[in-house]
Amino acid sequence: MDQVLTCQGLVKRFGERLAVHDVGFAIAPGETYGLLGPNGAGKTTTISMLCGLLERDAGRVEVAGFDLDQDPRSVKAAIGYVPQDLAIYPDLTGRENLRFFGRLQGLSGSELNTRVNEVLEVVGLADRAEDPTDDYSGGMKRRLNIGVGLLHEPQLLVLDEPTVGVDPQSRNSILESVEQLGSLGMAVLYTTHYMEEAERLCDRVGVMDLGQLVAEGTRRELVEMIGGTDRVRIRIERDGAELVDALEALDTVAEAHATDDMVELAVRDGHSALPGLLTAADDAGARVTSVELVEPDLESVFLALTGKALRD
Secondary structure: OOOOEEEEEEEEEEOOEEEEEEEEEEEOOOOEEEEEOOOOOOHHHHHHHHOOOOOOOEEEEEEOOEEOOOOHHHHHHOEEEEOOOOOOOOOOEHHHHHHHHHHHOOOOHHHHHHHHHHHHHHOOOHHHOOOEHHHOOHHHHHHHHHHHHHOOOOOEEEEEOOOOOOOHHHHHHHHHHHHHHHHOOOEEEEEEOOHHHHHHHOOEEEEEEOOEEEEEEOHHHHHHHOOOOEEEEEEEOOOOHHHHHHHHOOOOEEEEEEEOOEEEEEEOOHHHHHHHHHHHHHHOOOOEEEEEEEOOOHHHHHHHHHOOOOOO
16 A cells, blocks of 8 residues: 555635645655644644544545545544543553453454553553553553554554643653654654654654645755755864865855854755765865754744744
């Protein structure tokens, strides 16, 4: 299967308000795709339509080869949906919660026991499996929430802002759990308004604003789309002005200027350009003492595409 999820032309109105307009993207097996945008951008509305929880005004959705209009049961069976709100029972233990939801998903006997144990390991709760979930921290409850979505081994896992309201340590544990899933071959759709999460987890990112998908691609593709360049700072043991001409002559260098013993460059694809920069510096007789590469982040991409910061 080339794509686990394909959606095209998704549209949703709430009265006069157009919440989602002509959104479409695809996710391959083993790929983590991030929907990045501020609260109110249309991320949750989009995934609710994909999961068959919200009726579409227009558009087409296909999951694991099944069309949502023609075979909604098969589509939903192929999806593990983890909502923003916790969907666990506080008076049950972690294991009991997973067994309960596993039975709802059609698991039983040794298959259910095996899947519960596997999921507890994936979400890092094996050592707390027998504790009531009311005693869990917020982050642990979020991880158990993810575990419920994993029980039936879905081909597509949909995570809607899974780290909202948790402490930094728990947040990191959640991200570590999600990182494992792509390596297991699962397709993951991850919505977030945290830049650092998208950069850490996602193979590709779709940037949403005001109900539209304004751009998508890898971080590098998005940066190149807005004409972004990497910044390279080279510190040497003499006046940096003597090195500027030699470095500006390189095709990869868009701009260069010197300050005391430092040369700062705007460079296309800094990782690939670094060997040539250092060779040119050595040929010019400069003794390099340090090199720093600063790549544009998704914050600068979002600002360029929408004219505002992500949290505006």
